[in-house]
Amino acid sequence: MIKRIFKYLANLKLAILILLLIAVVISIGSFIEQNKEIQFYQNTYLIQIFSIPFWKIIIFLGFNNIYSTWWFLILLMLFGVSLACCTILQQLPTLKFSRRYYFYKQKNQYNKLTFAINSSKVFPTHLSYNLINKQYSLFQQSNTFYAYKGLISRIGPIIVHISIICILLGSTLGSLNGFNSQEIIPKTEVFHIQNIIRNGIFSSIPQKTFRINDFWSIYTSNGFIKQFYTDISLLNGQGLETQRKTISVNNPLLLKDLIIYQTDWGILGLRLKSNSKNNPLIIYQIPISKTNTLNKKIWISALPRINNNLKRFIILIRDNRGQVTLYNSEGKFIKNINIGDNLGNENIKESNLKFTDIISSTGIQIKSDPGIKLIYFGFFFNH
Structure with missing residues (x-):
């Protein structure tokens, strides 16, 4: 059965x-x-x-x-x-069956073949020369010859089948035991694998600790982003660094059972400092909102009201290179400011606000695929 x-x-x-x-x-x-x-x-x-x-x-x-x-x-x-x-x-x-040698010596053996045989007298040396010249593999036993070609065509399907089976096994293993996580982490923060977007039935999420040491971007002369980088560390249970690498797009961090990719980036907020003569030092962390326009990311926020006389101002951020644009509440351009500059003008000079930092974040994809080696082996075996 x-x-x-x-x-x-x-x-x-x-x-x-x-x-x-x-x-x-x-x-x-x-x-x-x-x-x-x-x-x-x-x-x-x-x-x-x-x-x-x-x-x-x-x-x-x-x-x-x-x-x-x-x-x-x-x-x-x-x-x-x-x-x-x-x-x-x-x-x-x-x-x-193809690798066996069959030396037919009796006439009735040839009669069993599915094609007709025309017997003629030939010279053994002439016959062997012609067979070898036509790419046959030739074996000789006394005056009897056995020749074949195309044995590789018998091996080819077996190799293809084995490679496909390896790819199928690897895909199934990855689907059942793998997982995929997407994390958005501010720089200098410590994080664990939490935001699971896909996991298999038998997958196990490792309890590993990571730290984002830094994040930065490189831009083209036209202002478009060229590449972004994340300096990431793997920490042990005591918080000590065990592995560190700067990753970028198409340059992931490879661990024993995990692959950590650089996928995206963003801006979470701004840091401002107020240190006027009449008030103590105050640090403001201002949240921002993201919007997309003309295939570009733009972040918008508003300055806090330091006092009742202060008008509301709008901050626009186009990238994380350390520069923001200041507008008034009617949308009129005031000026561009960089990290370390004061926001002072005729309307907000008494607040003594200083722009200290852009709180940027990095998009990290953490992937576990136990079957990836089988898949690679299947593709390699097929080639």
Whole structure:
């Protein structure tokens, strides 16, 4: 019974059918956004099918997280088992049969072949020369020859099957045991892995401690961001640094079981200092709001009212290079100021406010994928 099931799974048509189903599912996953909040699907997919909101169908079928659903993993498993059965029951026996030498010496042996034989007298040396010249592998036993070519074509499908099976196993292992976390951390802050956006059924979140030592950006002459960097440290249980690296886009920090990527950046607020003669030193941390315009990030905030006579002023920040732009409440430009400058003018000179820092943050993606080595091995084995 089991042998019959394995023979059925080794069917080429079945493997192609499963592969087509996987391709259809992957295409659905490319159209429907993955790993979003439920509210996103409620606001995006408002149409109804048979009086059922489409977003409910997406959630019920798992189309919001296709690559981790049980039925997609079953499809991958069936495809892998089908390839394994095909390799063991068909490809390996065919390879073994092809490597045997069959020296036919009787006339009735040739009569069993599926093609006609025209016998003619040839010289052995002339025959062997022509076979070798046509890229045949030649074996000779007395006056009998055995020649073959194309053995590599028997090995090729086996290599392809093994590589695909490794990729499938790696993808399944990563889906079941891996996780993905996205953290937005201000510089100089210590953090743990908390904001999990995707995790497998059997995944375990490591209790590691990190510190963002610094964050900075490099800009082009046109004012566009060219690259951003994060100086990050791994800390032990006593708070001591055990590993440190400056990461950037496409240059992650590789740990034993984690990969830490630089993904994004942002600005959380401003620091201002007031040190007038009549008032003690006061440090203000002003929150800001982000908006996007013309594919650029812009942050907007307002100065605090130091006294009742102080008018409200608007601060606009275009990047984290240490410069902000000051506007009045009517939107009229006042001036640009840098870190360390006073905000003083005819309206706010008595407040003696000084711009001391931009509180920037870095976007860190922490990923664990136990199956990535199998996937790389599968691609390497295939090449």
